[in-house]
Amino acid sequence: MSAEMTTSDAPDLAGEGERFRALLKAVRELVRCDAAALLRLEDGTLSAVAVDGLSDETLGRRFAVAAHPRFARLLESPAGLRFPPDCDLPDPYDGLVSGQPEILPVHDCMGAPLRLRGALWGLLTLDALEASTFDAVGPARMEALVRLVESGIDAAQTIRDMARRAAQEQALAQAWQSSRVATRELLGTSAAMQQLRREIDTVGASDLTVLLLGETGVGKDLVAQRLHARSRREAQPLVQVNCAALPETLADSELFGHRKGAFTGAIQDRTGKFELADGGTLFLDEVGELPLTVQAKLLRVLQSGELQRPGSDRTLRVDVRVIAATNRDLPAAIAQGRFRADLYHRLSVYPLVVPPLRARGRDVLALAGGFLEENQHRLGARNLRLSPAARTALLAHPWPGNVRELEHAISRAALRAYREHGRAARWVAIEPRHLLLEETAVAALPADTTPAASGMPASLANGATTTTLREATEAFQREWLAACVARHGGNLSQAAAQAGMDRSNFHRLLRKLGIRAQPPG
Template sequence: MTTRCQGALNPRRVEMTAPLDGILGQSAVLQELLDELALLAETQLPVLLLGETGVGKELFARRLHRLSQRGNKPLVQVNCAALPEALAESELFGHVKGAFSGATHDRAGRFDAANGGTLFLDEVGELPLSIQAKLLRTLENGEIQRLGADRPLHVDVRIIAATNRHLPDRVRDGLFRADLYHRLSVYPLPIPALRERGEDVLLLARHFAELNRERLGLHDLQLSPAAQQALLEYAWPGNVRELEHVISRAALKQLSRGEPRSSVIRLEPHALGLDTAAVAVERAMPASSIEAFQPLAVAVDECQRWNIRHALEHCAGNWASAARLLGVDASNLHKLARRLKLK
């Protein structure tokens, strides 16, 4: 598709063709990442995509697969966080008839489906320990054993894994196998957060504005200069996914206020609904004054309080979702919140 990039001060339309994999951006950090992906695509190495929630790890996995020699073979995605432990083995490796109550026929698993292609293990840090051991064996010898089967089957699968967690911490806490971590992280590849990508924020915002213009049947949908500045100053804890939701919500808000679809609808900062408190605090602090400093422990606590509050607001008070957004266990988040007197 093509997107009409436009700003309120300059309505001149510039055609921008969205790539097949949906990755948009012109920042140096993104271009370096795409170059690295192209080189990785020439290899068969397992790749571990690292990054915060919402950075688009799935899109980068799809690009890596598409550019590889396996690009015309299946890419099978597994959301490891959504796999019930009781069914995880059958889902990944398959089962034979009679393996358990209700197994009325042989069933292939995700590894079978990805044979010859790529298996994308999203949120791999959430895999149950019992399944981690079986996954490790498959990575070591290229064989799977269906639940209830007598003999293993050979599979030819490239593994791309992704996580928003710090896996060494999971290893330390006994929640992730160290040997599996080293197998998966042969080539760890960090995906930059949106706040590290400079004016890619505006490029993406205009793209999402155009998508909403088409979806809502609007004549024109623009971002005012003030709105663009607000987007650049915001920290984007939810990254590209959050930006998409912000633009969609703002477009609907403006339309609900009675603006005709045939008019030029201009999004202003108040319609974006961004939490600008952190920006205001940062601007209010003296740049080079000794009074601006405070004990490091106090500064860390304040930063943690702000991030927890913001994550909870973003997740409508859902502690489990906030924990995932912050990359910590929910139980540890509750403990930290109590220590910080947030509970």
């Protein structure tokens, strides 16, 4: 175990410097000297962690061992040594002894290597301006000083380890708690959902990396939770990261952590999400949004199980099962140079497609029932119920925003219906007018209502049928959307507003259904 492995990535505790200074004070009470210092060795460089009798500028210096032969000799010595007054090796502390009216050379110098749990930690150095100061310090006394200091360093390291574990456990608890907030089941009995559950149960027990594919809002996070619950890692943490919400400058730090001073604003060491998920599962949502530089580091972790914190040379090993999710077309992103092909193949060891809501038939009613129950408790309503017309409207809606859109629609409808009926009502009936989906619902129409007046596509109004429900739904969407765009003269913003959709989602749906919008004018 190297010195860096035991010290460089531990939390920075405000009291550690005080403990080191107290050690040096005890040393100076046992041995008369003008200055004493504790130097920590990291990557061939010694840095002062505490000084007593040396100027403050010493704390800012970094002494490369290769450039300071006295330090090199001390580190190589088995039990320390004292340099003779006429030694011609340059002394690193010349002119650094504090409280002197002028720059004075050190005339008596001795020191010893310090070891922490069997590994070389650094140096204890003692210096004096008089050549005969250390005549009375024999090997036995020097050994006692070394043992005293090493015991103090070990105690400080123990405190650091405890603080690091506590900080990591706190961060892990927060990450674990956030991953379990509002956890829901994968509801639905449609053929598409039954097939998805079989796939989850097949791959869940393995450690294979899974790539979840599907449109936005289909519930990929719920699939990730079920995969984790079906794995041997179930008792370990499931840590979720929304890659799309990570600023590019912080994505590296968020995933892999960082060491204090690695960049501006890094005022303390930080544990990354990979370390927090060690032994468990890391869910990378919207993985297609990661910067290319971070993709390269992610690939390394997937290949070797090793990572490095920014600002640290230490290599960490982690045992993490990765589940990634995206609604992007990653092969297209690869062709455009925005996603690494090798990372894509590492992530897609077992791809799983989460079906859109429009492909799940009557599952929409089961999902709506779950959302109604949640809103019923939230609002304090007695009974929230869907009217038959509302059920028809839900089944007919194309749901371009999928389950998330349904959740929001039910929440809004519940609030409107509750305000309309009041707290005293025995039940609160949700009607199509509360859902605001009338324009896209296949609702019951009066006998004399014409397709043109109702907005219903002529193919469905005339009794035309298609082979499957999905084909019927797409035919409905295609004709309704084409008519909507035509009514607004090709103005997609106005057409999207009437459809109650985001313009980008609206445009995407038009392309999918092969509808070519003519620009206005």
